[in-house]
Amino acid sequence: MNVTSVNEWIVREYFETLGYLVSQPRKYVVSGKQKKSDEEIDFVVHNPQVMERRVPDHIVWTTPDLRTVPSAVVGIHGWHTERFYASTFEQSPEILRFAQPASIRFAERLLGVSPVARILCLPKLPASGELKKKTISMLKDNGIDGVISFRTMLADLVAGVDTNKNYEKSDLLQILRLLKNYDLIRDDQMEFFGKRKTRARPVG
DSSP states (O other): OOHHHHHHHHHHHHHHHTTOEEEOSOOSOOOSSOOOGGGGOSEEEEOTTOOOOOOOSSSBOOGGGGGGOOEEEEEEOOOTTSOOOHHHHHHOGGGGGGGSHHHHHHHHHHHTOSOOEEEEEESOOOOSHHHHHHHHHHHHHTTOOEEEEHHHHHHHHHHHOOTTSOOTTOHHHHHHHHHHHTTSSOTTTOOTTOOOOOOOOOOO
16 A cells, blocks of 8 residues: 555545545556546535535634534645645645646536535644744645645544554544554644653763
């Protein structure tokens, strides 16, 4: 399983756990040509239980923000070694192409509903300050409605796992259950292997 597959695995499990139906329009890797509108989308999600249709005003979302988002197109980028800055999107504009009008129209035809939100799943945005403001402004200008971090998704998945249940139908949840069962992972801080013990300094 490659890195892309792992990222999609996490995002799919997260949305399905929340009651979303998840569709992956493209099952193949596009190379050597310009992607079509449907090929820019990683997932199309729809939750028929969501009755209120309202996109949150803020752009950095947590799970409760999805309570009013019934349908969305999802872009997934899991470079887990760095934050995503405005310069990142300037250098790699393809990251945001899933939110283009043609892609949205494709998703609306697929779902038979309108409108759909545009959600970007990624590791981290700038922590604060002018860099964060500039990055958020660029995302909004490119049509992004919400950003959900992998930390948010993983933390929610861990919190929802019951160590007394056998998740044989989900490899990811089963792995999280085992880590949680053996105290290798915690709900609140997502700390693997606990905190390192501080060694006492020798006197003198």
